[in-house]
Amino acid sequence: IIERNPKVIVYIPKSFPDSFKKEVKGHGIKLIEVQLPMKICKGIYSTGELGSDIKEQSLIVQDESGLIVITGCAHPGIVNVVNKVKGLFKEDIFLLVGGFHLGGKNKNELKIIASALKKAGVRNVGPCHCTGDIAREILMQEYQKNFINVGVGRVIK
Structure with missing residues (x-):
């Protein structure tokens, strides 16, 4: 997905592990944490x-x-x-x-x-x-x- 659309925005639950968030952000992807x-x-x-x-x-x-x-x-x-x-x-x-x-x-x-x-x-x-x-x-x-x-x-x- 990242290769096809490097501007993709990823919405993940706020409680996801920091290691996962860091990995996603490491690809230059915009990450939005969702709680509500x-x-x-x-x-x-x-x-x-x-x-x-x-x-x-x-x-x-x-x-x-x-x-x-x-x-x-x-x-x-x-x-x-x-x-x-x-x-x-x-x-x-x-x-x-x-x-x-x-x-x-x-x-x-x-x-x-x-x-x-x-x-x-x-x-x-x-x-x-x-x-x-x-x-x-x-x-x-x-x-x-x-x-x-x-x-x-x-x-x-």
């Missing part, structure tokens, strides 16, 4: 830092379809991420995509989470990497045609 929710540019927002143990942020894209939320690993809890976004924007989420961090949950917990996402107004889901196979199956059953099979290289239109 913020607007990055027109239609693009950060949730701000979420979580207590492993802190991360999610990206929110606001376009004509509605809100698109892109998670990393959702360590703070995927329902918590959704609730944060709903609190910021007061509208349904058109697409929730990324890692949902559900790999260690049992089927009953997963069904409760899938139902909670639906009740919170998440209309489409695209879970990947750290979501877990059983969680993906349950989300596929819950969302049916509104389940998007995503992975590296997948283009969603």
Whole structure:
């Protein structure tokens, strides 16, 4: 990314290690530390830092379809991420995509989470990497045609 766009601005959670920040800055990259929710540019927002143990942020894209939320690993809890976004924007989420961090949950917990996402107004889901196979199956059953099979290289239109 840096080679293709040396003027890129990197937004990272404030709690990221200083060694990582130093490495990024060492490439001459502008670094913005994010702690609170913020607007990055027109239609693009950060949730701000979420979580207590492993802190991360999610990206929110606001376009004509509605809100698109892109998670990393959702360590703070995927329902918590959704609730944060709903609190910021007061509208349904058109697409929730990324890692949902559900790999260690049992089927009953997963069904409760899938139902909670639906009740919170998440209309489409695209879970990947750290979501877990059983969680993906349950989300596929819950969302049916509104389940998007995503992975590296997948283009969603």
